[in-house]
Amino acid sequence: MRLVLLSLLLSFSQLYAVEKSDEIQKNASFEKILSELVSRYESPSLPSPQLDEETLRELQNDDRMFVKVSASDKKERTKLLELGLDIVEIGKNYVTGFIHKNDLPLIESKSFAVLEKKTFSDWVKQFEKDFPAADSAYHNYKETYDYLVQLANDNKDIASLFSIGKTIEGRDIWVLRLNSSAKGQTKSSKPGAIFVGNHHAREHLSNEVPLLFAAYLLDNRQNPEIKKYLETLDIYIIPMFNPDGAEYDISTGKYKWHRKNMRKNSNGTIGVDLNRNYDTTWCRYGSSTSPGADTYCGTAPFSEPESAAMRDFILARKNIKTLQSYHSYGGMMLYPWGGSYDPVPNEKDRNAFIKMADKMGELTGYDPKQSSDLYAASGDTCDWAYEKAGIFAFTTELEGSSFYPGAAIIKGAVDRNIKAAVYLLSMTDNPYK
Numbered sequence: 416m417r418l419v420l421l422s423l424l425l426s427f428s429q430l431y432a433v434e435k436s437d438e439i440q441k442n443a444s445f446e447k448i449l450s451e452l453v454s455r456y457e458s459p460s461l462p463s464p465q466l467d468e469e470t471l472r473e474l475q476n477d478d479r480m481f482v483k484v485s486a487s488d489k490k491e492r493t494k495l496l497e498l499g500l501d502i503v504e505i506g507k508n509y510v511t512g513f514i515h516k517n518d519l520p521l522i523e524s525k526s527f528a529v530l531e532k533k534t535f536s537d538w539v540k541q542f543e544k545d546f547p548a549a550d551s552a553y554h555n556y557k558e559t560y561d562y563l564v565q566l567a568n569d570n571k572d573i574a575s576l577f578s579i580g581k582t583i584e585g586r587d588i589w590v591l592r593l594n595s596s597a598k599g600q601t602k603s604s605k606p607g608a609i610f611v612g613n614h615h616a617r618e619h620l621s622n623e624v625p626l627l628f629a630a631y632l633l634d635n636r637q638n639p640e641i642k643k644y645l646e647t648l649d650i651y652i653i654p655m656f657n658p659d660g661a662e663y664d665i666s667t668g669k670y671k672w673h674r675k676n677m678r679k680n681s682n683g684t685i686g687v688d689l690n691r692n693y694d695t696t697w698c699r700y701g702s703s704t705s706p707g708a709d710t711y712c713g714t715a716p717f718s719e720p721e722s723a724a725m726r727d728f729i730l731a732r733k734n735i736k737t738l739q740s741y742h743s744y745g746g747m748m749l750y751p752w753g754g755s756y757d758p759v760p761n762e763k764d765r766n767a768f769i770k771m772a773d774k775m776g777e778l779t780g781y782d783p784k785q786s787s788d789l790y791a792a793s794g795d796t797c798d799w800a801y802e803k804a805g806i807f808a809f810t811t812e813l814e815g816s817s818f819y820p821g822a823a824i825i826k827g828a829v830d831r832n833i834k835a836a837v838y839l840l841s842m843t844d845n846p847y848k
């Protein structure tokens with residue numbers, strides 16, 4: 416991810432600029448992108464960040480606390496989400512996560528034991544030396560867009576790039592479409608598949624996977640299996656769904672652990688959780704009505720331009736059959752419902768979900784399960800896409816043990832998830848087969 420770290424990074428930026436212009440002359444091929452990633456994170460000479468005063472002040476003013484709270488089952492975890500805790504990790508008898516300091520007394524007043532608590536600025540100190548220059552291999556918004564443009568330009572016969580709508584700060588949400596007979600907004604009757612990443616700002620790995628999957632498909636377009644999918648399917652890849660949040664997260668050269676979009680809430684806090692803003696059991700479970708909470712569901716279903724853009728995009732395309740929404744982290748392959756502990760009632764659909772999740776779990780090494788087995792969370796993309804549009808929609812929690820696992824994780828995660836994504840394409844013409 417590109418850093419705005421000023422003069423400190425001057426030498427690095429120069430190096431980077433050279434790489435960048437070199438890149439533009441050549442094809443944005445999958446292998447090339449990967450080797451560039453590897454060389455960037457293996458480079459020993461990257462400068463380490465130093466924080467300017469404004470960044471330090473911002474960190475100190477972050478109102479969140481990092482807490483460890485007792486919780487032993489999915490119902491307790493769901494309750495904690497509703498009280499405003501943004502769960503980061505699940506242990507056997509506890510969870511850790513962020514909570515706005517105003518919401519902390521609520522948790523303490525219920526029957527949960529707060530085992531540890533730290534201010535955000537104290538907690539984040541432990542990560543200082545890792546960030547962020549070493550992570551410059553990740554693609555920021557501009558770099559992601561540049562690659563998408565290049566992929567589209569290099570494959571004009573089957574690829575087109577357009578925006579599905581604007582974010583709350585006015586950025587375009589780009590989609591790369593792969594279809595051998597239809598471009599741009601033209602309708603297609605071929606079975607469709609959507610791959611979307613980065614609903615949550617700080618989950619930067621979830622941008623890399625679909626971005627590199629696009630490069631992989633185009634690089635291997637002569638491979639007989641891939642060729643068949645490119646000729647018979649209507650494929651949409653949206654690597655960065657929440658660019659405002661993703662850019663904000665890296666805007667100072669110091670990660671902000673930001674999850675939501677950039678909505679300015681009426682009480683002065685920032686952001687709505689886009690993966691709680693879809694209109695299926697909206698705000699009922701595992702969501703918070705407190706605007707400062709990281710799981711804030713918004714003022715109404717689809718109150719946010721990003722989720723509304725996805726709604727309109729999907730509803731305008733009746734041919735979409737499958738969807739994969741990438742998140743991080745935890746190594747899980749999740750299927751609906753997320754907003755209910757009940758299984759999907761239609762048995763045929765349920766069996767298809769389980770079979771596909773199991774297979775993708777096998778291909779990635781991730782754990783397949785019903786989303787609410789983790790905790791219930793209302794209003795996510797996948798519940799809505801299945802309930803309202805009959806789409807076989809999955810959430811992948813990518814591997815890793817942190818939101819910021821470093822750049823060395825990218826290659827393996829991409830390789831594994833390409834296998835699962837290709838499998839999902841193989842099922843898109845008939846998910847019941």
Ligand SMILES: [Zn+2]
Binds near residue numbers: 614615618690742743
């Ligand atoms: Zn997420």
